[in-house]
Amino acid sequence: MRVQAFLFYGCAVFFLVTDVVYWLWSGDWTGTTALALSIGLAGLIGFYIHFTVRRLERANNGPLYEDDPEGDIADAAGELGFFSPHSWWPLFLAMSAACVALGVVFGWWLVMLGAAATVMTTIGLVFEYYRGHFAH
Template sequence: MRVQAFMFYGCALFFLATDVVYWLWSKDWTGTTAMALAVGLAGLIGFYIHFTIRRLEAANGGPLYEDDPEGDIAQAAGELGFFSPHSWWPLFVGLSAAAITLGVVFGWWLVLAGSAAMLMSVIGLVFEYYRGHFSH
């Protein structure tokens, strides 16, 4: 994954060069600020990935299988995580977010109702496996 970090560093450099050229030609502060934020975002993501890789390599005792040129696909086998196959809570979270967004357009009462629904649906999503049939 070290390649991904350097890809984001390259994007940050590209955005920086583009930002300087844009500012010199247009003198537009809005676009220049937006491009500067893109530089910062790409640099931040590259920095995070770079130092996360270093920490994982130190814990692993060597390079990760993604960075091994002699690596095999079978090295990536194993559990990737737990994914809920039957949960309806993400649908309710999405509907609550839609209600909040529509509330900004149609009225603040809908923002309040959507926020209450969002709070309840996020609590339901987080604590889904702590009660009922699927509790641990």
């Protein structure tokens, strides 16, 4: 996974060079700002992947199986994690986020209602498996 981190770092450097050239040739602040945000986002993703790989390598006491040149496909076998098979919370979260977006068009009262619903549904999504029948 270290390769993926350096791919995003490379994208950030590419966007940086492109941003400087774009700003010098066009003088357009909108495109320059968009490219600057692209630099930040690519760097952020690269930093996150790099940080996560370092943490996983410390937990495994060595490189990850995808970074091992002598590794086999069978080294990656096993459980990958827990994924919710039947959660309704993402649907409710998307509807409350859509309520916030529509509130910008129709009125600030709808933004406030949607923001409150977004906070409540986010809490429901995060703590879904801490209570009730499916608690671990």
